Amino acid sequence: MFVALSEDEHALLVTAAQRERLATGAWAAQVLLAVANQAERADYVELREALAAVMHAAGQARRIGVNLNQVVAALHAGDPPTSSSGTPRRRRGQCASSMTWQTS
Structure with missing residues (x-):
């Protein structure tokens, strides 16, 4: 199908499609089909x-799950969780000398 539009008409359609975050062709197809079916176009x-x-x-939940699995795997292996620098992580308010790791 070919539709001839002036530059102003095309700009108007592009703006309307962008408002709904759709490609211009997808937006135009939805509008044309709604009119052809004599129906309101869903928003x-x-x-x-x-x-x-x-x-x-x-995606955030998946990342949290991956991090949690890594911590659990490290704990099961007897290794303390480490920071990105490789040093053991501490709980807030805890100094490194008071930390003990239990291995079973």
Whole structure:
């Protein structure tokens, strides 16, 4: 399908598509299909934003799980958890000389 638009009309469509965070062609297809079906076009902006937030939270939870698994594996191996510099981590308010590690 070919649609001839003036520069101003094209800019208007691009702006409308950007507002909904869609590619111009995808936005135009949704609008055209809604009109052809004599239906209201669903507004998915809020759903897309919510999905992005959920996907971000899932990624954060996955990272936390990986870190937790590494700590548990180190504890089971008898090694204390270490910082990125390789030194044992301390609890806040604890000095290094008072730390003891139990190995079983």
